[in-house]
Amino acid sequence: MKKNKEILKWFEGELSSEEFSELKQTENIETLEKIAFYAKQMQAPEVDAQAALKAFKSRLISKKKSKVIAFNFKTVLRVAAVLAIMLTSSYFIFFNNDVSFNTRIAQTETLTLPDGSEVVLNAASELHYDKKDWEAKRMLDLEGEAFFKVQKGEQFTVNTAVGTVQVLGTQFNVKKRKNYFEVQCYEGLVAVTYNHKTLKLKPGKSFRVVNNIIQTLEDFNANAPAWLYEESTFKQVPLYEVVNELQRQYDIHVELQNIDNQVLFNGAFTHSNIETALQSVTIPLNLNYSIEGNNVVLFKK
Numbered sequence: 356m357k358k359n360k361e362i363l364k365w366f367e368g369e370l371s372s373e374e375f376s377e378l379k380q381t382e383n384i385e386t387l388e389k390i391a392f393y394a395k396q397m398q399a400p401e402v403d404a405q406a407a408l409k410a411f412k413s414r415l416i417s418k419k420k421s422k423v424i425a426f427n428f429k430t431v432l433r434v435a436a437v438l439a440i441m442l443t444s445s446y447f448i449f450f451n452n453d454v455s456f457n458t459r460i461a462q463t464e465t466l467t468l469p470d471g472s473e474v475v476l477n478a479a480s481e482l483h484y485d486k487k488d489w490e491a492k493r494m495l496d497l498e499g500e501a502f503f504k505v506q507k508g509e510q511f512t513v514n515t516a517v518g519t520v521q522v523l524g525t526q527f528n529v530k531k532r533k534n535y536f537e538v539q540c541y542e543g544l545v546a547v548t549y550n551h552k553t554l555k556l557k558p559g560k561s562f563r564v565v566n567n568i569i570q571t572l573e574d575f576n577a578n579a580p581a582w583l584y585e586e587s588t589f590k591q592v593p594l595y596e597v598v599n600e601l602q603r604q605y606d607i608h609v610e611l612q613n614i615d616n617q618v619l620f621n622g623a624f625t626h627s628n629i630e631t632a633l634q635s636v637t638i639p640l641n642l643n644y645s646i647e648g649n650n651v652v653l654f655k656k
Contacts, residue, residue: 452487460606473504478603500530518549528580537563585626594618612654
């Protein structure tokens with residue numbers, strides 16, 4: 356009986372008044388003991404509120420102090436630059452097959468093409484070709500002047516902005532300057548296409564266009580152009596082109612004072628002495644000249 360009262364007293368402290376009234380009506384004390392026993396086991400453990408608050412604040416501070424990795428713009432730029440260089444290099448290694456040569460003022464250069472053909476570039480000239488397609492079609496682009504010794508084989512083509520020259524195996528000279536286009540054949544047979552018309556040149560024959568006008572020229576007798584031996588020769592050539600060649604060979608600026616630059620010139624000048632070259636041009640035309648540094652003035656006597 357005493358045990359029953361203790362059990363009821365425990366429940367009285369744990370249940371509401373209504374729940375406790377209903378519980379007292381039961382006569383199964385064993386059920387009450389089991390309920391009381393397991394209820395005690397389920398009680399929440401005591402919590403140290405101060406300690407819990409301190410632990411919470413500690414975790415919060417730890418989160419605030421978490422390491423933040425700053426965005427480094429310079430690093431990104433370096434990586435981008437490296438990638439750009441790698442992509443550019445890959446392009447030139449695997450996709451760009453253009454081979455280019457150029458000469459400066461007063462410079463000539465001898466080149467050997469993949470088929471063994473030889474090219475000599477005159478001063479201030481450019482030459483390009485595609486090495487990937489060279490075996491299939493021997494084709495190149497020229498701006499300026501060049502002498503060619505072509506090995507026999509498939510068709511060999513020289514493209515200029517004005518006309519096209521095609522051969523199988525021969526020696527010829529091509530000159531493409533402003534308002535001036537000339538082809539001379541020294542050996543073999545040369546086909547020149549200009550304004551959709553093709554003309555074949557035999558050794559000693561020339562084709563020339565000045566200011567869009569085709570000129571009739573006499574045959575010549577030479578094995579190679581004179582500029583290969585450091586001399587420029589002219590036959591019925593406008594003075595402006597002679598002056599341009601002087602500037603290309605000597606890196607000078609030439610001014611004409613009250614002189615017709617269309618007057619035709621026959622003669623030559625050396626590439627080795629500026630005074631001798633100027634005399635070779637001015638004396639036949641009855642002109643004088645003055646030199647001050649790199650500036651030359653031509654004027655009438």
